Amino acid sequence: MEGRTLTFHLAGINNQNFLMRDDETGSYWQQINGLAVSGPLTGKQLELVNSDELTFALWKSEEPGGFVLRPVTQFAKDYDAKRWDVRMAKARTVIDFPGSGLKPRELVLGIHAFGASRAFPIELVKAEKLVEDRVGTEPVVLLLGPDGESVRVFQARTQDGVAAADFYRTGAEPAKKIDTAAISPIVHDPVMMDSAGNSWNFQGCAVSGPLTATCLKPVYVIKDYWFDWRNYNPRTTVYKR
Numbered sequence: 001m002e003g004r005t006l007t008f009h010l011a012g013i014n015n016q017n018f019l020m021r022d023d024e025t026g027s028y029w030q031q032i033n034g035l036a037v038s039g040p041l042t043g044k045q046l047e048l049v050n051s052d053e054l055t056f057a058l059w060k061s062e063e064p065g066g067f068v069l070r071p072v073t074q075f076a077k078d079y080d081a082k083r084w085d086v087r088m089a090k091a092r093t094v095i096d097f098p099g100s101g102l103k104p105r106e107l108v109l110g111i112h113a114f115g116a117s118r119a120f121p122i123e124l125v126k127a128e129k130l131v132e133d134r135v136g137t138e139p140v141v142l143l144l145g146p147d148g149e150s151v152r153v154f155q156a157r158t159q160d161g162v163a164a165a166d167f168y169r170t171g172a173e174p175a176k177k178i179d180t181a182a183i184s185p186i187v188h189d190p191v192m193m194d195s196a197g198n199s200w201n202f203q204g205c206a207v208s209g210p211l212t213a214t215c216l217k218p219v220y221v222i223k224d225y226w227f228d229w230r231n232y233n234p235r236t237t238v239y240k241r
Contacts, residue, residue, distance in 0.1 A: 001041065001044055001046060002044075004024065005024075006022040006023075006024050006025070007022060007023045007024065008020040008021065008022050008023075008029070009021060009023070011028060014030070015094055015095055015228070015231055016093060016094060016227075016228065017030060017031055017032055017228055017231075017232070018030075018031030019031070019037075021039075022041075025039055025040045025041050026039050026040065027039030027040055027041040027042065027044075029046065030232070032222070032224065032228065032229075032232050033045065033048075033112070033232060034046030034047075034048060048220050050218050050220050052150070052152065053150070053223055054145070054147075054150040055145075055147045055149050055150055057147060058145055058146070058147045058149075058150050058202075062203070088105070089105050090105075091105070093105065093225075093227045095227055095231055096227060097226075097227065097230050097231075100226070100230065100238070101238070102119075102121065102226040102238065103226065104225065104226060104227035105225045105226070105227065106121060106225070106226045107121070107122045107123070107223060107224070107225060107226075108120060108121050108122060108223075108224060108225075108226050108229055108238075109122055109125060109142065109151060109153070109221050109222070109223055110221065110222045110223075110224050110229040110233065110236070111135050111140070111153060111219060111220070111221050112220075112233060113135055113136065113138070113219055113220065114135050114136030114137045114138040115136035115137055116135055116136030116137075116235075116237070117135075117233035117235060117236040117237070118133070118135045118136075118236060118237050118238070118239060119226065119229055119230070119233075119236050119237070119238045119239065120133075120142060120238075120239040121238070121239070122151070122223065124239070124240075124241060125142050125144065125151055125239075126144055126148070126149070126151070128144075128241070129143075129144040129169050130142070130143055130144065130167060130168070130169040130192055131239065132156065132166070132167055133239055135219075138155055138156075138157075139155070139156035139157065139164075140153055140154065140155060140156055140219055141153070141154050141156045141164075141167050141192075141216075143191060143192060143202065143204075144191075145191070145202045146189065146191055146202060150202075151221075152202060152203075152204065152218065152221075153218065153219040153221045154204045154216035154217060154218055154219060155216060155217040155218075155219055156216070157216070157217075158211065158214050158215075158216065160214075164194060164196075164216065165194040165195040165196040165198075166194060166195040167192050167193070167194050167200075168192060168193050168194070168195070169191070169192055170190055170191055170192055170193055170199070189201060189207075190207055190208070193209075194209075196209065196210060196211070197209045197210060198210060198211045198212070198214075200216070203215070204216035204217075204218060
């Protein structure tokens with residue numbers, strides 16, 4: 001923050017959202033948006049770093065030389081089970097928003113950008129495979145990966161600011177399982193095309209057509225429970241079919 005390195009630790013839970021406290025100033029920060037809500041740095045916001053939530057097979061195919069965080073053996077018994085998400089889907093929430101049409105623990109892809117907030121029910125995105133929409137002032141495209149699980153979001157214009165043409169899903173259906181040994185096809189195969197004759201891969205880069213080697217700008221997205229996203233984004237809209 002402003003050139004200063006901060007050290008964080010878990011300080012508590014607020015409406016089932018993680019609260020961090022930094023050792024240097026004693027300020028408290030929200031997990032969902034990196035906003036300081038108490039202490040000397042109240043109102044300051046940490047810079048969000050774009051990240052992907054991918055299946056391991058897809059990530060490995062893209063980053064064959066990547067590293068995986070090793071569990072700390074002495075604390076392994078305290079780690080949550082692999083099916084943690086199944087258990088949490090049934091857990092009660094301390095807040096709810098009846099009348100919204102979404103269940104409290106329904107998973108959404110939340111985007112806060114371009115002057116607006118918008119939630120995309122993840123199962124709806126996976127069913128449609130490609131979603132063209134707008135968030136605030138900008139067109140965006142949500143794209144289902146070749147594993148049929150991972151989703152990335154891009155600004156629907158090239159990085160030099162040129163508006164992209166309409167996008168369409170390619171004819172190939174997403175695979176439920178990926179052969180991690182077949183690295184090249186996964187990284188380079190197109191998963192969508194546009195009306196201008198370009199084909200694009202899951203990294204948002206054109207692999208054929210007039211815009212070959214041009215890439216779309218990623219848009220920061222967070223996978224969150226509806227009750228949590230709605231609580232911290234009270235003016236959010238929701239994408240519907």
